[in-house]
Amino acid sequence: MSSQPAFRRLSGIDAARGIALFGMMSTHIFPLYVPGTAEATEVALLFSGRASALFAVVAGIGLALLTGGNAPRSGRVLRMDRRGIAVRAVLIAMVGLVLGGVETNIAVILFHYGVLFLLALPFTGLRLPALAAWALGWTLLSPVVAFLVRPWVETTVVPADVGGNPMFEHLLVPATLLADILVTGYYPALQWLSYVLLGMVIGRLRLPDLKVQGALVAAGLAAAIGAKLVGSYLLGPAGGLAALLQTPEAAGYPLEAMLDVGVGSIDQGASWWWLAIISPHSGTTLDLVHTAGSAAVVVGICLLLTRRSPRALLPLSGPGAMTLTLYALHITIMSWTDQLVPLPEPSAVFWFQVLAFVALGIVFHRLNARGPLELLTSGASRAARTGLAPEAGSGAGRANS
Numbered sequence: 001m002s003s004q005p006a007f008r009r010l011s012g013i014d015a016a017r018g019i020a021l022f023g024m025m026s027t028h029i030f031p032l033y034v035p036g037t038a039e040a041t042e043v044a045l046l047f048s049g050r051a052s053a054l055f056a057v058v059a060g061i062g063l064a065l066l067t068g069g070n071a072p073r074s075g076r077v078l079r080m081d082r083r084g085i086a087v088r089a090v091l092i093a094m095v096g097l098v099l100g101g102v103e104t105n106i107a108v109i110l111f112h113y114g115v116l117f118l119l120a121l122p123f124t125g126l127r128l129p130a131l132a133a134w135a136l137g138w139t140l141l142s143p144v145v146a147f148l149v150r151p152w153v154e155t156t157v158v159p160a161d162v163g164g165n166p167m168f169e170h171l172l173v174p175a176t177l178l179a180d181i182l183v184t185g186y187y188p189a190l191q192w193l194s195y196v197l198l199g200m201v202i203g204r205l206r207l208p209d210l211k212v213q214g215a216l217v218a219a220g221l222a223a224a225i226g227a228k229l230v231g232s233y234l235l236g237p238a239g240g241l242a243a244l245l246q247t248p249e250a251a252g253y254p255l256e257a258m259l260d261v262g263v264g265s266i267d268q269g270a271s272w273w274w275l276a277i278i279s280p281h282s283g284t285t286l287d288l289v290h291t292a293g294s295a296a297v298v299v300g301i302c303l304l305l306t307r308r309s310p311r312a313l314l315p316l317s318g319p320g321a322m323t324l325t326l327y328a329l330h331i332t333i334m335s336w337t338d339q340l341v342p343l344p345e346p347s348a349v350f351w352f353q354v355l356a357f358v359a360l361g362i363v364f365h366r367l368n369a370r371g372p373l374e375l376l377t378s379g380a381s382r383a384a385r386t387g388l389a390p391e392a393g394s395g396a397g398r399a400n401s
Helices: 010-029 042-047 050-066 075-100 110-123 128-156 168-172 174-184 189-203 210-235 240-245 272-276 285-305 314-320 323-337 346-366 372-384 390-400
Strands: none
Touching (some): 010 042, 010 323, 010 346, 042 050, 110 189, 240 272, 314 323, 314 346
């Protein structure tokens, strides 16, 4: 079956990407802890870890659609697809390096995003069964590999991370940059490739099928809730939390409260119980399964809501079709906003950007236009895919922009 029908239903995928954008923005703008307490805010409980995971899962869906959807391409056409994806990935990574030089406390994801595209290239020709096996194995094993490799990396590569966002200057210290991107940084590609592979599995399904859309919601709920239940058992009755509280790394930290927001500030030592946590950005198997399951639920719901009318979620799908441009604009705005004295009210900053981005997304949609950065990356991608039929290149470009 041709994958072309999948392209006609991409407004649901764009809507999911829009939710990811606004969710990530909320974690950048609002506090993640209730002021004066160790209690997580509602924004942290809802979006921390989940929004960026959704962004990565949808990226994987886009890669699958770019390479044939439920009928993966092969041979010469696949090689063309891979060239186009590689060029797109490099340009996205370059945008990430530019934004890395902006004065901000936000962990910019775009350089990692581009690297993940490159890492996913060998998997783009796989059919669903083989791809699902790789995604499952990577999700189960990559956190264990990272746990075992991280101490060696931290003692061998000095410094072991870039100490912030990757910038052009870090290209001069390739060992440190590689260690940061793959293992020690905020978005370690070793584990985050799991999201992309799981997204590619979703993208290999017959997404226009009502049963598939319903199954995404059901399976996503089962995965997300199941991972939470397993994590609660391991940390509770099984004694994991008590064991971690006895480790020197966790001493002095309100670990139980931090599990809802993130434990990145804690040096996770030799205790295997660290692999049982399900904290945002912890990169454990349970965290990956929970957040990927949550992403599948969002994607399934968005596809269901846009079955009858592709414009049903236009306030989300409009911005979702130009997230590269809007994400870069958001980082730039926040860099300026965070320098203001006094700092503006977070709600005003958030809703101003949301309303502006929704308006921009709708206007660009009505004009049938691309965002500036989307136009750049898709144009360069198409140029690299010489020989691919124009209509296929156009549809695929829309799928992943």
